Amino acid sequence: MSEPLSFELSRPGAEPPRLPAPGLSAAPSADVLPKEHLRVKPADLPRLSEAEIMRHYSRLASLNYSISEQFYPLGSCTMKYNPVANEAAAALPGFAGLHPYQDEETVQGALELMWRLERALCAVVGVDRVTLQPAAGAHGEWTALRMIQAYHHSRGDKRTEVLVPDSAHGTNPASAALSGFQVVEVRSGRDGRISLSDLESKLSPRVAALMLTNPNTLGLFEREILDVAEMVHATGAMLYYDGANLNAFMGVCRPGDMGFDAVHMNLHKTFTTPHGGGGPGAGPVGVKAELVPFLPHPTVEKADGHFKLDFRRPKSIGRVRSFYGNFGMLVRAYTYVLAMGGDGLTQASKDAVLSANYLRKQVDGVLEIPHHGPCMHEFVATAHNLASQGVRALDVAKGLLDRDFYAPTIYFPLVVPEAIMVEPTETESKATLDAFAEALKEIVQEAKTNPAALHQAPRNTPVGRLDEVGTARRITAYLTGQSEEPVLRWKRAGK
Amino acid sequence: MPYLVHSPQEREEMLAAIGVESMDDLLVDIPSSLRIHELKLPDGLSELDTMAEINALAGKNRVFADRLTFRGGGVYRRFIPTAVAAVTGKPEFYSAYTPYQPEASQGTLQAIFEFQTLIAELTGLDVANASLYDGATAVAEASMMARVHTGRDEVLVAGYLHPEYLEVLRAFGEGRGMKVRRGEEPTAKTAALVFQQPDFLGLLVDARGLTEKAHAAGALAIACVDPISLAILAPPGEYGADIAVGEGQQLGLAPSYGGPHVGFIACRKELVRRLPGRLIGSSFDSAGRRGFVLTLTAREQHIRREKATSNICTNHSLCALAASVYMTYMGEAGLRQVAETSFQRAHALAERLAKLPGWELAFPERQFLNEFPVIVPKPGPVLRKLARKGILGGLEVGRWFRELRGVVTFTCTEVNDPAAINQLLEVLTS
Numbered sequence: 030m031s032e033p034l035s036f037e038l039s040r041p042g043a044e045p046p047r048l049p050a051p052g053l054s055a056a057p058s059a060d061v062l063p064k065e066h067l068r069v070k071p072a073d074l075p076r077l078s079e080a081e082i083m084r085h086y087s088r089l090a091s092l093n094y095s096i097s098e099q100f101y102p103l104g105s106c107t108m109k110y111n112p113v114a115n116e117a118a119a120a121l122p123g124f125a126g127l128h129p130y131q132d133e134e135t136v137q138g139a140l141e142l143m144w145r146l147e148r149a150l151c152a153v154v155g156v157d158r159v160t161l162q163p164a165a166g167a168h169g170e171w172t173a174l175r176m177i178q179a180y181h182h183s184r185g186d187k188r189t190e191v192l193v194p195d196s197a198h199g200t201n202p203a204s205a206a207l208s209g210f211q212v213v214e215v216r217s218g219r220d221g222r223i224s225l226s227d228l229e230s231k232l233s234p235r236v237a238a239l240m241l242t243n244p245n246t247l248g249l250f251e252r253e254i255l256d257v258a259e260m261v262h263a264t265g266a267m268l269y270y271d272g273a274n275l276n277a278f279m280g281v282c283r284p285g286d287m288g289f290d291a292v293h294m295n296l297h298k299t300f301t302t303p304h305g306g307g308g309p310g311a312g313p314v315g316v317k318a319e320l321v322p323f324l325p326h327p328t329v330e331k332a333d334g335h336f337k338l339d340f341r342r343p344k345s346i347g348r349v350r351s352f353y354g355n356f357g358m359l360v361r362a363y364t365y366v367l368a369m370g371g372d373g374l375t376q377a378s379k380d381a382v383l384s385a386n387y388l389r390k391q392v393d394g395v396l397e398i399p400h401h402g403p404c405m406h407e408f409v410a411t412a413h414n415l416a417s418q419g420v421r422a423l424d425v426a427k428g429l430l431d432r433d434f435y436a437p438t439i440y441f442p443l444v445v446p447e448a449i450m451v452e453p454t455e456t457e458s459k460a461t462l463d464a465f466a467e468a469l470k471e472i473v474q475e476a477k478t479n480p481a482a483l484h485q486a487p488r489n490t491p492v493g494r495l496d497e498v499g500t501a502r503r504i505t506a507y508l509t510g511q512s513e514e515p516v517l518r519w520k521r522a523g524k
Numbered sequence: 525m526p527y528l529v530h531s532p533q534e535r536e537e538m539l540a541a542i543g544v545e546s547m548d549d550l551l552v553d554i555p556s557s558l559r560i561h562e563l564k565l566p567d568g569l570s571e572l573d574t575m576a577e578i579n580a581l582a583g584k585n586r587v588f589a590d591r592l593t594f595r596g597g598g599v600y601r602r603f604i605p606t607a608v609a610a611v612t613g614k615p616e617f618y619s620a621y622t623p624y625q626p627e628a629s630q631g632t633l634q635a636i637f638e639f640q641t642l643i644a645e646l647t648g649l650d651v652a653n654a655s656l657y658d659g660a661t662a663v664a665e666a667s668m669m670a671r672v673h674t675g676r677d678e679v680l681v682a683g684y685l686h687p688e689y690l691e692v693l694r695a696f697g698e699g700r701g702m703k704v705r706r707g708e709e710p711t712a713k714t715a716a717l718v719f720q721q722p723d724f725l726g727l728l729v730d731a732r733g734l735t736e737k738a739h740a741a742g743a744l745a746i747a748c749v750d751p752i753s754l755a756i757l758a759p760p761g762e763y764g765a766d767i768a769v770g771e772g773q774q775l776g777l778a779p780s781y782g783g784p785h786v787g788f789i790a791c792r793k794e795l796v797r798r799l800p801g802r803l804i805g806s807s808f809d810s811a812g813r814r815g816f817v818l819t820l821t822a823r824e825q826h827i828r829r830e831k832a833t834s835n836i837c838t839n840h841s842l843c844a845l846a847a848s849v850y851m852t853y854m855g856e857a858g859l860r861q862v863a864e865t866s867f868q869r870a871h872a873l874a875e876r877l878a879k880l881p882g883w884e885l886a887f888p889e890r891q892f893l894n895e896f897p898v899i900v901p902k903p904g905p906v907l908r909k910l911a912r913k914g915i916l917g918g919l920e921v922g923r924w925f926r927e928l929r930g931v932v933t934f935t936c937t938e939v940n941d942p943a944a945i946n947q948l949l950e951v952l953t954s
Contacts, residue, residue, distance in 0.1 A: 031630075031813055031814060031815075032634065034637070034638055034641075035638050035852050036638070036641065043855070045854075045855050045857035045858045045861065046605070046853060046854065046855075046858050048603070048858060048861045048862055048865065048938060049603075049865055049938045049941065050865060051864070051865045051868035051869055051872075052869075052941065052942045053868060053869055053872035053942050053945065054872065055867075055868035055869070055871040055872040055875075056871070057864065057867075057868065058756050058863075058864055058867045058868075058893075061867075061871070061891070062728070062756075062757075062891055063891070065758070066728055066731075066757055066758060066891065067756065067757065067758060068754065068755070068756060068757060068758050068759060068762065069758065069762055070648070070762070071856050071860075072645040072646045072648075072754065072755070072759070072856050072859075073645050073856070074642060074645060074646075074851055074852070074854075074855050074856045074859070075852050075855065076855040076856075076857075077852060077853075077855075079605075079607055079853065082607055082849065082852055082853055083607060083610065083611070085852075086611040086614075086635070086849060087614070089630070089631035089634055089635055090611075090614045090616035090617055090631050091616065092629075092630035092631040092634070093616045093617065093620045093628070093629055093630070093631035093632055094620065094625075094628035094629065095615055095616045095617070095618075095619040095620040095621075096615075096619040096620070096621070097615035097616065097619045098615075098616065099628075101621055103621060106621060108621060109527075110527055111615075111618070111619045112526070112527055114571055114574060114575060116613070116618070117575070118575070118578045118582075119780075120609075121578070121579065121582040122582070122587050123579075123581075123582025123583055123584075123585045123587055124582050124585070124780065124781065125778040125779070125780050126587040126588075126590075126778065126779060127585055127587065127779060127780065127781040128588070128593065128595055128599055128779050128781075128916060129598075129779065129781050129782030130595055130597050130599070130919055131586070131588070131595075131916065132911070135585065135586035135911070136585050136586075136781065137584045137585065138580075138581040138582055138583065138584030138585040139581075139585050139781050141581055141584065142581050149565055152563060152564045152565050153563065153565075164657035164658065164661070164783070164784070164840075165657065168657065168661075174699075175695065175698070175699055178699055207699075207700060208699040208700070209699040209700055209701060249553065250553035250554055252553050252554075252555065254555075254558075255555060255557075255558070278551075278554070279563065280560070280562065280563035281551060281554065281559065281560065282554050282558040282559055282560055283558075283560060286558055286560070287558060301527070303618045303619045303842070304619065304620065304621045304622065305617070305618050305620075305840070305841050305842030305843075305845075306617055306618075306620040306621070306622065306623065306629070306631075306632035306635075306636075306841040306842060306845070307621075307622035307623065307632065307636075307654070307802065307839050307841035308622075308655075308657075308784075308839050308840045308841050308842065308843075309657075309783070309784035309786075309840045309841075309842060309843055325695075346695055346698075347691050347692075347694055347695035347698075348660070348688060348691040348692050348695055349661075349692060349695055349696075350657060350658060350660060350661060350692060350783075351598065351658050351659065351660040351686070351688040351689065351692065351771075351782065351783075352599075352688065352781070352782025352783055353781060353782050353783070354782075354783060355783040355784040356780050356782055356783050356784075357778075357780040357781075357783065357784050358783075360578075363578075364574060364575075364578055366565070367568070367569055367574045367577055367578070368526045368527070368568055368569055368571065368574045369525065369526065369527070369568045370565055370566055370567040370568030370569065371562060371563035371564065371565030371566065371567060371568075372525070372563075372567045372568060373525040373526065373527075373528070373567075373568035374563055374565070375562070375563050376525055376528060377525075377527075377528060379547050380528055380529075380535075382547075382550050382551065383530065383535060383538055383539070383542075383547065383550065384530075384538075386538075386542050386544075386550050387538040387541060387542055390541060390542050390543070391541075403542075403544075403549070403550045403551075403552065403553070405553075426625065427627070430625060430627055430628050435621070435625065435628060436625050436628075455527075455528055455529070455530075456527055456528070456529055457529065458529045458530070458534075459530065459534050459537070487627045487628075490627035490628055490630075491627070491630045491815070492626070492627055492630060492813050492814075492815035493627065493809035493810055493811060493813070494627065494809060494810065495626050495627070495807040495808065495809050495815045495816075495817045496807050496808055496809070496810075497807060497817050497819065499807065499808070500805045500806070500807040500817055500819050501805075501819060501820065503805075504805055504819060504820060507793065508793050508794075508796055508797070515650070515651070516805045516806055516819075517640060517651045517796070517803060517804070517805050517819070518637070518640050518641040518644045518650075518651060518652070519637070519638070519641045520641075
């Protein structure tokens with residue numbers, strides 16, 4: 030099944046939509062503006078009727094897997110059900126219709142919502158303040174590192190290194206590098222947890238921060254986190270929490286109590302705002318008191334029952350995004366927090382851990398699980414023992430697509446060969462988890478009896494495996510002028 | 525509890541299957557000193573009560589009618605076809621993950637491939653990416669591209685760039701060794717000359733001249749553009765700019781108190797490998813069927829880690845989808861009509877406002893499109909008076925620029941019908 034591009038469906042003679050005429054006497058732009066300002070060649074946009082457009086996008090929608098239809102066991106991504114009430118809340122005219130430069134008195138409800146969400150997030154992660162401005166997780170990471178950098182600089186301390194475990198998310202080293210830090214890797218021990226001896230050897234007065242996620246990307250709680258925090262703080266460095274795995278322990282324990290100084294959260298993971306096919310998300314950052322002066326401005330403050338935006342923050346790192354962040358996502362997350370409450374969020378995390386351990390038990394023996402349990406909200410298996418059949422983690426993933434499951438995260442974390450990282454979340458039923466384990470069994474069986482078939486998977490999807498290498502080659506040909514075929518966009522033939 | 529699925533009995537069965545007695549047995553790795561007894565938040569609410577609470581908060585905000593909103597400054601009221609929300613409201617789009625498994629994500633991938641083409645067409649440049657967070661971060665990312673490409677570390681910002689974009693650019697630059705300066709004379713140290721067309725005040729700048737200046741100094745020209753304006757105005761590709769960026773909110777997205785919106789970035793093909801964020805390319809499967817994939821991922825953080833071109837791993841897919849539906853609905857003729865109606869209404873309004881006693885155009889010799897600066901005697905009381913009558917008047921820009929105290933920018937689009945414009949003038953003359 031395939032769908033032509035809107036450009037290919039386009040009918041040059043199609044009527045444009047009916048739109049308002051100026052209705053006031055004024056000269057047309059072509060008569061007023063000097064010629065050098067005017068466009069010469071009109072943009073080649075498609076022309077379609079509304080009916081054709083709706084069908085086009087409905088057909089495209091049907092080519093997608095989504096959490097509303099499929100189980101997404103994507104490790105580290107916390108693909109939970111996205112409550113529809115969140116969508117209704119964000120669409121309320123009282124939120125969606127607000128201009129960002131309205132006067133404070135006219136947006137008291139919006140500011141109150143942001144203030145309340147900040148308080149709720151502070152309670153969940155155990156910090157003093159939270160900025161809601163970052164648009165995504167990686168944006169939050171970078172914002173936190175900038176604050177840590179500003180903190181050290183304010184003390185005349187020019188620290189140049191950031192420590193990142195070898196099992197960390199790829200955004201960690203990227204965010205550190207883009208803040209101007211040198212990235213130094215810390216090794217995992219044999220049990221998958223951070224190696225204290227390696228950490229000790231890497232810590233020095235040059236180190237600004239250690240970036241850590243807990244549970245780590247193997248789904249294991251860093252049991253020695255209090256020792257880690259003590260070691261890091263003893264050298265004057267700060268401890269940064271990558272909140273990708275926060276869903277493991279809401280209401281059970283808090284990063285702030287573990288000694289983390291800065292904490293980013295992904296509202297699109299833990300707090301059920303939808304992923305939107307790759308965004309928009311929201312990546313608030315919580316900080317302890319010593320980092321509060323460096324928060325991006327404006328912050329939302331409450332005084333005498335009145336909410337206001339505070340721009341007078343002389344030590345602030347400035348702005349990381351225009352306006353006040355992805356406000357619509359904040360509305361969704363707060364709606365979820367209200368519905369769940371402290372009791373619901375706690376149970377959600379416990380159920381996430383329960384689901385992960387249950388599924389781990391079902392999968393254990395089907396695939397090898399290299400680290401001892403219990404796990405927290407996710408676990409990592411490996412497909413390396415299928416290598417003798419020539420079957421790789423990628424083949425297992427594609428086999429799952431054929432069985433109407435989205436694939437787990439594969440080849441991550443890097444410390445496990447042929448990694449298959451599974452995070453079931455609290456919104457998947459036992460029946461779904463059982464069916465998933467069955468599907469994995471079937472695939473492993475197929476790997477042993479008919480590996481060639483798995484190499485052909487997926488066959489039940491709109492397209493089969495795509496030639497990514499060929500695409501890259503064609504792009505290179507285009508970029509170096511050896512080919513007219515653009516690949517990264519549609520172009521009218523012969524243009 | 526809402527959204528949870530396990531029944532108490534199933535929880536027991538699952539614990540038994542795992543082979544443990546209780547939930548605490550699964551949490552043994554957490555030191556007991558770290559365990560908390562409860563999360564200090566109120567208990568959860570029913571959907572009825574949740575929505576009552578949310579509605580009460582929404583009710584504490586004042587929403588100005590679209591047609592009576594004359595404030596812009598980067599976020600604009602526009603007619604949004606119903607088709608946009610009908611598409612973005614499909615759970616197959618909004619609840620899908622990043623398209624890392626292309627066979628299961630063709631809908632998102634193709635829609636974004638169309639978005640890349642629409643933006644490339646609109647800006648007149650070779651290639652656009654899958655979108656960025658917003659206009660401000662798009663300016664910052666483009667500047668970073670220029671810095672890496674030229675090996676120079678100064679970014680020059682000409683004229684009135686949106687002040688919040690400038691702030692974000694400065695915040696990005698710090699720590700990355702990028703020096704941001706306001707000015708129009710690039711030197712041998714300049715990586716890029718950044719300008720906004722029309723600028724923050726709505727005025728047209730000499731985009732061609734600035735581009736030539738940048739190139740003469742060996743710097744890149746980065747044009748921050750209003751996407752709807754490009755139906756009328758020369759696009760960056762026509763005057764030779766190297767990178768075009770901008771904010772796509774006007775392409776079918778609600779103001780939403782400033783977000784989520786969508787940044788876009790397009791460039792000449794020589795710069796494609798320096799583009800941040802995601803890129804979608806077309807491909808084929810073994811049966812020869814066309815499909816779309818994330819491509820050139822070797823630039824990205826999950827492969828390159830600390831050597832990535834950017835740390836961005838999120839685009840604003842769903843907002844880019846909204847923009848695609850909007851542009852497809854409008855077509856070139858529709859966009860031109862919207863831009864032209866806005867232009868003519870704004871010019872009619874400007875002419876009338878300039879006749880009010882004590883009011884005058886701040887830069888009468890300069891051209892504009894649909895936003896313009898006016899010198900207003902006592903702007904504070906004037907804007908408050910308008911608000912009392914349900915009108916969101918212009919934006920006081922002196923808040924950011926000292927030299928523009930007393931200057932208010934007014935915006936007109938196709939939603940501000942002639943009766944609304946008359947209503948505004950009546951209040952101002954009463």
